[in-house]
Amino acid sequence: MAGDGREREDLQQRLAQILGEDNVLVDEPMSKHTTFQIGGPADLFVTPDDADELAEAVAACKEVETPFFLLGCGSDLLVSDEGYRGVIISLTEGLINVAVDGNEMSCQAGVGLREASEMACELGLSGLEFACGIPGSIGGACFMNAGAYDGCIADVLKSVRVLTPDGSFATLGVDELDLGYRKSRIADEGLIVLSATFVLKKAKPEAIRATMDDLTRRREEKQPLDLPSAGSTFKRPEGHFAGKLISDAGLKGWQSGGAGVSKKHAGFVVNLGGATAADVHAVIEHVQDEVERQFGVRLEPEVRFL
Ligand SMILES: Cc1cc2nc3c(=O)[nH]c(=O)nc-3n(C[C@H](O)[C@H](O)[C@H](O)COP(=O)(O)OP(=O)(O)OC[C@H]3O[C@@H](n4cnc5c(N)ncnc54)[C@H](O)[C@@H]3O)c2cc1C
16 A cells, blocks of 8 residues: 555554454455456455445545555456555445346346346346356446447446445436446546446246356357456457457467466467466567557457556
């Protein structure tokens, strides 16, 4: 953490007052909280139980000008080997309630997308099938308008409840969120998603299940789900597919240390065992340079670096 050990202890105590001692961890390895299974220690790692605690924790960090970072499932993140100098605020333990009202389903930010789509299926509510294989949280999914197989969050989202940078709560309709391909106003303006409401359609659970099974099968066939990764490493460049460019550049299986381009799907950089963040960076940079040299296209990472 920026500043001295004393500052860190003071903030630790303040956060323990707000969240309870058990909800404040020191030097927590981020490799335990990312799907890459990579990342050094976070100075402080906290797990608020509800939106009010979250708001208070954020205010406490701001008061002493300590950086903080909102963590969902860590499925789109590469955390550095040095870890994070500040406070990681993890939402997947406390903000996990779901409420259903007719065709509308409201999920708190820490609910898993997969759990949400499972629940919708069981209730005979269609619309979240596309999300059944995305290992992120509702908050992370709104942040980057997660999508797959012709579906995305924007298609089914009605509104989000957010904490704004000035510390107030607000409800924003989907039209106010500027949702685009892996982008949103949430990301641009540093809004914190507390919950999201989806408008779904009544359908037969068996039909929903059949679609989900089909998407799962397609994913299992194509993606290296047996190895830790953060999903597609690069955004889709206009007019191309990242995986095809990487494959055509002869980079399938290219390795640096414990990280490499998946042999199964070139769009995924995977942790082959013991990879460091530096290894993953080396693979990403090599892929970017080589694809650009051969095809004149600079790939942009979809994975976020912390
Ligand atoms: C095997 C695999 C397959 C994948 N397939 C897909 C796919 O098909 N489609 C797709 O879109 N993605 C896919 N992903 C990537 C990832 O799962 C999604 O982008 C997901 O939405 C990230 O959510 P998260 O909770 O893990 O976010 P994190 O990785 O925890 O965080 C990502 C960003 O979201 C921010 N964030 C998290 N929660 C909040 C919140 N409550 N409020 C504000 N900001 C927040 C974080 O600060 C961070 O900047 C895949 C990943 C893996 C590992």
